[in-house]
Amino acid sequence: MLAEPLTLSAPGKAILHGEHAVVYGKAALAVALNLRTFLQIKPSNNGKVLICLPNIGTSATWETFRLRTLLTLFSDGLDESKSPSPEQMDALKEFAGITTELSATESLGTLAFLYLYLSISAKYGQIPSVEIVAWSELPTGTGLGSSAAYCVCLAAALLTACGAIGCPVEAEKSVVRWPEEEMDLINRWAFRGEQVIHGKPSGVDNSVATWGGVLRFQSGKFTSLKRVPTLRILLTNTKVSRSTKILVASVKDKILKFPAIMNPVLASIDAISHECESVLEAMAESPSQEYYPVLEELFDVNQHHLNVIGAGHSSLDNVCRVTATHGLHSKLTGAGGGGCAITLLRPDIDPLMVEAARQDLNACGFECWETSIGAPGICLHSLSSLKAEVLRIFNSV
Numbered sequence: 001m002l003a004e005p006l007t008l009s010a011p012g013k014a015i016l017h018g019e020h021a022v023v024y025g026k027a028a029l030a031v032a033l034n035l036r037t038f039l040q041i042k043p044s045n046n047g048k049v050l051i052c053l054p055n056i057g058t059s060a061t062w063e064t065f066r067l068r069t070l071l072t073l074f075s076d077g078l079d080e081s082k083s084p085s086p087e088q089m090d091a092l093k094e095f096a097g098i099t100t101e102l103s104a105t106e107s108l109g110t111l112a113f114l115y116l117y118l119s120i121s122a123k124y125g126q127i128p129s130v131e132i133v134a135w136s137e138l139p140t141g142t143g144l145g146s147s148a149a150y151c152v153c154l155a156a157a158l159l160t161a162c163g164a165i166g167c168p169v170e171a172e173k174s175v176v177r178w179p180e181e182e183m184d185l186i187n188r189w190a191f192r193g194e195q196v197i198h199g200k201p202s203g204v205d206n207s208v209a210t211w212g213g214v215l216r217f218q219s220g221k222f223t224s225l226k227r228v229p230t231l232r233i234l235l236t237n238t239k240v241s242r243s244t245k246i247l248v249a250s251v252k253d254k255i256l257k258f259p260a261i262m263n264p265v266l267a268s269i270d271a272i273s274h275e276c277e278s279v280l281e282a283m284a285e286s287p288s289q290e291y292y293p294v295l296e297e298l299f300d301v302n303q304h305h306l307n308v309i310g311a312g313h314s315s316l317d318n319v320c321r322v323t324a325t326h327g328l329h330s331k332l333t334g335a336g337g338g339g340c341a342i343t344l345l346r347p348d349i350d351p352l353m354v355e356a357a358r359q360d361l362n363a364c365g366f367e368c369w370e371t372s373i374g375a376p377g378i379c380l381h382s383l384s385s386l387k388a389e390v391l392r393i394f395n396s397v
């Protein structure tokens with residue numbers, strides 16, 4: 001049970017290959033990024049539950065006794081085959097006074113919280129009065145798995161608060177993790193939160209936010225790649241807003257409309273993920289520059305495929321065009337339709353070339369930053385190990 005404030009964090013992700021196709025049982029390769037979502041949960045004794053979400057400018061407070069009136073609707077417990085029902089979502093929207101479109105940003109963050117709070121309370125006993133602040137280094141809604149990092153943090157915090165999983169704090173350690181079976185439980189609950197935000201998630205994003213590293217994910221199962229080469233990646237945020245839920249639904253419409261045309265494209269994306277995995281394994285075994293042209297070509301082919309299935313956007317085409325003028329190869333990452341692209345940076349690349357590409361991308365109004373891959377998954381932090389920026393945010397809300 002929660003006696004002290006806890007601070008935890010989970011990473012965002014980039015999908016190297018397999019976005020959208022993974023929703024149809026194809027393989028995806030996902031990497032955890034060193035950009036994280038942080039969540040602080042504090043016990044309180046005012047009989048209220050407070051959630052403060054500065055990234056989306058939302059905060060809300062509810063009396064615990066009012067939340068209790070909704071518990072019967074959530075008493076079906078954790079059954080993975082069951083997604084959040086329309087009746088549950090309608091009841092939550094009414095309770096939270098949400099009248100806007102379901103895809104409105106603030107609504108989904110709040111609804112995912114209420115859904116997890118009530119489902120976890122119904123299953124394990126009501127979570128006491130708490131105050132929660134969640135803040136992310138990730139831009140939200142841009143393809144970097146912000147929703148999954150948020151849901152993984154929420155699931156871990158709420159499961160810990162009601163005692164369903166332990167609180168593995170050790171005085172001398174700055175960062176600690178839960179045992180494997182508890183991590184698995186966190187991941188399964190986070191998936192339910194993702195269902196609220198995405199509609200029909202594959203589970204790849206919450207898995208990588210839970211476990212970190214580099215994962216191959218297919219049909220609900222993942223394998224962590226044991227050895228991965230160091231890859232340098234430039235992330236570019238086109239700042240074109242989009243919603244994963246809407247994109248996944250529109251790709252589905254296209255597949256239903258032209259199955260004979262779209263299914264071979266999904267099969268080809270699957271083959272690209274497998275080919276990329278083999279190349280990464282070979283690179284980890286014997287690092288050599290000769291593999292980079294293959295990785296670059298796979299990026300190019302997959303970017304075309306993603307345009308074919310309807311996940312592209314002119315801003316993403318622009319990123320590809322601008323980086324190509326500097327000899328660099330890019331593709332969209334995540335759901336597409338705007339949001340972020342990833343560009344592969346060869347280790348031998350001239351730093352001036354990268355700088356020139358960044359300047360051209362900035363001139364298009366895009367924002368770029370370099371990142372490393374394979375960050376750790378969900379963890380608990382000691383307060384003294386938190387960066388000043390994170391502490392400042394938690395102290396200021």
Ligand SMILES: Nc1ncnc2c1ncn2[C@@H]1O[C@H](COP(=O)(O)OP(=O)(O)OP(=O)(O)O)[C@@H](O)[C@H]1O
Binds near residue numbers: 037139
């Ligand atoms: N830090 C956060 N605080 C509150 N809500 C968040 C936060 N991060 C994400 N969300 C919720 O997730 C939504 C964005 O999810 P969405 O799946 O569309 O984008 P993404 O996860 O960033 O991209 P992708 O799914 O393509 O990787 C936001 O609209 C918001 O409701």
Ligand SMILES: C[C@@](O)(CCO)CC(=O)[O-]
Binds near residue numbers: 145201204
């Ligand atoms: C577009 C998608 O494939 C990846 C979003 O990061 C959706 C999903 O797998 O849930």
Ligand SMILES: [Mg+2]
Binds near residue numbers: 145146147148198205
């Ligand atoms: Mg998402």
